[in-house]
Structures are given as structure tokens and as C-alpha cells.
Amino acid sequence: MNAFLEQMTNAPRIIAVTGHFGSGKTEFAVSLAFALAELERGERLALADLDIENPFFRSRERQDRLEAAGVKVYSDPFHGRNGSELQVISAGIRAPLEDEGCRVILDCGGDAPGAMILNQFRKYFSAYQLLCVVNPNRPGSDTIDKAVEHIRSIEQTTGLTVTGLVSNAHLIYETTAQDVLRGWEFTAAVAEKSGVPALCACCMESLVPRLEGCGFDVFPVGMYMRDSYLDKKV
DSSP, X not given: OOHHHHHHHHSOSEEEEEEOTTSSHHHHHHHHHHHHHHTOOSOEEEEEEOXXXXXXXXXXXXXXXXXXXXXXXXXXXXXXXXOOOOOOOOGGGHHHHHOTTEEEEEEOOSSHHHHGGGGGGGGGTTSOEEEEEEOTTSGGGSSHHHHHHHHHHHHHHHSOOOOEEEEOOOBTBTOOHHHHHHHHHHHHHHHHHHOOOEEEEEEEGGGXXXXXXXXXXXXXXXXXXXXXXXXXXX
């Protein structure tokens, strides 16, 4: 088993994912859901699309595929079926949060206002993982100080502690192994300054062999979300 995935399965069952706009947090959240579903541990698994601040990429748009893989998806009261931009979420999200036998991934808004939605579920966060996706190729997190400030702003807004960093220095289809390596070095520096551990680096499956022996955990992500926005046929 991938060491990062093993850590996810052995840590608290509530996994909240945040990250700056364009960092790739939704792609990571969806990929994590599929990866955990493939483990077939007999555990119930859910993904909640809580990103209602700037939802350019919507994990709810992969509801059919996720649920076919065994991942229950929660989003708006219409279950993402009407294509609307309603900035609301279904009260049904409380079901997996209250179910001790269900692991749930929360795809949250990328900045402090977007992460604020977690406040209404604070009573469920006695134990949790709050992951922040770090991408040095985005203007809001392209320096170590900016990335650390982003982490602190989320913590201040939610009253929660970021428990791990995920490096995702993607340049979409142009990403190279060197980009992944540079992204990890950047995230490791952010980890040192913030005190939040860096857990893994993301990359497309095709790059995984080129990163063998790199000295850090590599988590392969799919390209599940690309045709839902920028690559959508019109």
C-alpha cells in the first residue's frame, strides 16, 4: 500500500482538504476518494463537496463515477443534478460525519472564507485530518511566506489546526518530474517554517516511475476534473 494512503487509513476518519485557488485540491480530494475506495477494506466512504465559495471545479460533477466506485457523494440539496450554482449544501452531510464507521473526505473552499464552512460542523471535529494542498505555481502561494500565511489564515478562521501538507506543483499536462521535485522542496520549506509536516507529493501516474527513490511519498492523482471546466467541449 502507498505509505501516504496507509497514513490516511490509520489516522482520524474525517479528512478535510483545503488549498489555495488553483492548487489542485479538488483533483486531489477526488483522487484520494478513488484510491481509498480501491483498498476495499469494507469501510463506508463518503465525499462531501463543501466548496461553495469559488467552485470552478466541482467534485459533485463526478458523483456518478464516484458512487459507482463505492463513494457516497454529498453536495447541494439537489445532489448536483440541476447544474445550478446554489451556494448551499445539503443537511445530509451530517450523516457520514455522525457515522463512526464512515470515512469522509470534505472538499472545502480554498481560502479562509471558503474554509469557514467547516465552522458549522465543529462539533464533529474532536479528531480529524486537515490537509492543505500547496502549489508554488499559484500567485497566492508562490513564496514560502505566502504559503505559511495561507495556512495560518485557515487555522484562524476555522479554529482548527492544519495537520499535513500535500505538495502539488502541477502545471497540468506540462508537469515534469523536475516540477514535482521542486514542488516538494518548496513544500518541505513551508513545513519547516510552519511546523506542519509535509506528507506527500502529487503527480500524474505516468511520472511515478521517474520519481522512484526520491526520498518522499508520491501520491498519483488522476485527471478527473479537467473536462469539467477548462477542457470542456463547447
